[in-house]
Amino acid sequence: MLTAIDMERFNAALAPSAAALESMNAKISVRDFDFFYGSAKVLHGITLDIPDRQVTALIGPSGCGKSTFIRSINRMNDIIPNARAKGTISIDGRAIYSSDTDVVSLRRRVGMVFQRSNPFPKSIYDNIAYGLRIGGMRNRRELNNVVERSLIRAALWDEVKDRLNESAFALSGGQQQRLCIARALAVDPEVLLMDEPASALDPIATTKIEELIWDLKVNYTIVIVTHNMQQAARVSDRTAFFMLGRLVEYADTKTIFMNPKEKMTEDYVTGRFG
Amino acid sequence: MSKAWRRKIISAIAEGFCAIAVLLALIPLAMILFYVVKQGFTSLNWAFFTQMPKPVGEAGGGMANAIVGTLILIAIAALLAVPIGCICGIHLAEYPTSKFSSIVRFAADVLNGVPSIVVGMFAYIIAVLPVKRFSAFAGGLALAVLMLPTVVRTTEELLRLVPAGLREGALALGATRTSAVFTVIVPAALPGILTGVLVALARVAGETAPLLFTAFGNRFWSISLRQPIASLTQQVYLYANSAYDDWHRQAWAGAFLLVMIILTLSIIARLSVRRLERMNRP
Numbered sequence: 001m002l003t004a005i006d007m008e009r010f011n012a013a014l015a016p017s018a019a020a021l022e023s024m025n026a027k028i029s030v031r032d033f034d035f036f037y038g039s040a041k042v043l044h045g046i047t048l049d050i051p052d053r054q055v056t057a058l059i060g061p062s063g064c065g066k067s068t069f070i071r072s073i074n075r076m077n078d079i080i081p082n083a084r085a086k087g088t089i090s091i092d093g094r095a096i097y098s099s100d101t102d103v104v105s106l107r108r109r110v111g112m113v114f115q116r117s118n119p120f121p122k123s124i125y126d127n128i129a130y131g132l133r134i135g136g137m138r139n140r141r142e143l144n145n146v147v148e149r150s151l152i153r154a155a156l157w158d159e160v161k162d163r164l165n166e167s168a169f170a171l172s173g174g175q176q177q178r179l180c181i182a183r184a185l186a187v188d189p190e191v192l193l194m195d196e197p198a199s200a201l202d203p204i205a206t207t208k209i210e211e212l213i214w215d216l217k218v219n220y221t222i223v224i225v226t227h228n229m230q231q232a233a234r235v236s237d238r239t240a241f242f243m244l245g246r247l248v249e250y251a252d253t254k255t256i257f258m259n260p261k262e263k264m265t266e267d268y269v270t271g272r273f274g
Numbered sequence: 275m276s277k278a279w280r281r282k283i284i285s286a287i288a289e290g291f292c293a294i295a296v297l298l299a300l301i302p303l304a305m306i307l308f309y310v311v312k313q314g315f316t317s318l319n320w321a322f323f324t325q326m327p328k329p330v331g332e333a334g335g336g337m338a339n340a341i342v343g344t345l346i347l348i349a350i351a352a353l354l355a356v357p358i359g360c361i362c363g364i365h366l367a368e369y370p371t372s373k374f375s376s377i378v379r380f381a382a383d384v385l386n387g388v389p390s391i392v393v394g395m396f397a398y399i400i401a402v403l404p405v406k407r408f409s410a411f412a413g414g415l416a417l418a419v420l421m422l423p424t425v426v427r428t429t430e431e432l433l434r435l436v437p438a439g440l441r442e443g444a445l446a447l448g449a450t451r452t453s454a455v456f457t458v459i460v461p462a463a464l465p466g467i468l469t470g471v472l473v474a475l476a477r478v479a480g481e482t483a484p485l486l487f488t489a490f491g492n493r494f495w496s497i498s499l500r501q502p503i504a505s506l507t508q509q510v511y512l513y514a515n516s517a518y519d520d521w522h523r524q525a526w527a528g529a530f531l532l533v534m535i536i537l538t539l540s541i542i543a544r545l546s547v548r549r550l551e552r553m554n555r556p
Binding site: 074076079104105107108111112114116118119120121122130131133134135180183184187 | 437439440441442443444445446447448449450453457458461462
């Protein structure tokens with residue numbers, strides 16, 4: 001016969017600790033990650049786990065390294081001369097800075113949306129189909145399907161379905177940004193990185209993007225950099241606060257905003273500096 | 275006199291000098307256009323476009339062979355210079371700081387300053403002397419060398435005007451550097467590159483000197499690349515130096531046609547630049 005106390009012990013042994021649970025669930029694991037531009041060290045020993053199918057917000061004052069960090073996750077910083085990374089970032093347990101990583105296929109798994117919407121000077125259709133076409137897809141019917149599905153997912157289909165062959169520049173700023181999201185979704189990534197996706201948009205367009213992020217996290221792991229604290233609070237499940245290239249605090253968004261451990265975090269989220 | 279007055283007077287004088295300078299710069303252009311249009315337009319007739327030059331002393335005839343000759347020459351020049359020039363320009367834009375790029379850039383700038391007659395001599399040495407025959411090809415080659423630096427430099431500059439965000443967007447979708455260049459960056463700059471090519475063509479269409487001992491000129495109909503070929507500029511030069519009124523008339527007509535060709539190319543170039551500017555301002 002097991003006593004109640006034994007039972008409790010038994011359960012405790014079975015149930016992994018909270019930290020272990022977190023890392024089991026991690027889509028992206030970052031360990032002691034440093035980043036350099038030439039000799040300037042801009043990221044110092046970042047360690048964190050980004051959970052699968054949740055929204056993780058990166059906040060912090062300008063120049064704190066959050067953009068550098070998000071651009072490290074799809075190795076977008078590779079194109080900057082003299083940029084260098086140390087430490088590891090792994091996605092699904094595979095280190096992305098190892099020498100056998102295929103950057104092209106990494107970037108297809110890790111989509112990115114930029115601060116300034118950057119539609120190609122092509123038609124709406126060709127913008128969405130771009131990623132698939134450079135991947136070698138030629139089947140018109142399949143392309144049509146993916147274009148439609150991506151635009152529906154990005155909540156843009158109803159606005160553009162009758163003018164797919166018009167230039168993407170004919171769209172408004174908010175629509176262009178959703179087009180860029182649709183374009184990223186078309187190659188079917190697992191992770192979506194968003195570098196201040198709404199900072200150049202008006203409040204209505206911003207709301208649409210935020211609703212979209214909310215919908216997308218069912219299927220995608222989302223990392224978003226934002227300067228807008230309310231936005232971080234609204235859309236994210238977890239929040240990481242960066243400062244001077246260091247990760248100051250990383251916890252549930254609620255904790256960061258209501259009950260932060262660090263004084264610096266509290267000062268920042270309450271607007272005392274930043 | 276108050277300070278404000280003095281300032282206003284100085285400003286007015288400076289403005290006056292600017293206006294005079296502008297007028298002085300525009301007068302020659304206006305006069306050239308005026309004379310060419312006045313003399314040339316009235317000298318144009320159907321025969322000028324359709325007929326061959328008549329033997330010396332006989333009135334009438336036209337420059338059909340020279341018109342076609344000029345078109346053939348600039349076509350050869352474009353075919354030779356555009357592919358090489360564009361690829362050079364792409365290299366310069368993609369590797370702007372490499373040692374090789376700075377050498378190529380310097381070479382292009384030097385080549386841009388070489389007198390056209392010297393370029394003609396170069397084409398003579400490599401394309402006429404070995405085969406011992408003047409040819410349309412040699413003329414086209416000389417023009418190609420002349421337009422090459424313009425094509426290289428405009429291609430480079432226009433590619434560098436393409437917003438960096440487009441490249442990042444392509445790379446983020448899993449494009450390789452090569453496919454980003456050829457599927458996004460070059461297409462975005464293409465209207466501007468075409469403009470550069472047109473401006474370069476307009477420039478070489480008006481060249482005479484490099485053709486003198488390469489294309490040589492031809493009084494007869496020829497479209498063969500291996501034979502001497504007539505050109506508008508050379509025909510104008512020849513007729514303007516002659517002693518016959520009818521040839522003078524035809525020289526004016528030829529000059530008028532040349533100016534019109536160059537003007538048309540420049541206007542097309544202007545319009546496509548405007549299109550590019552609109553496109554880069556989303």
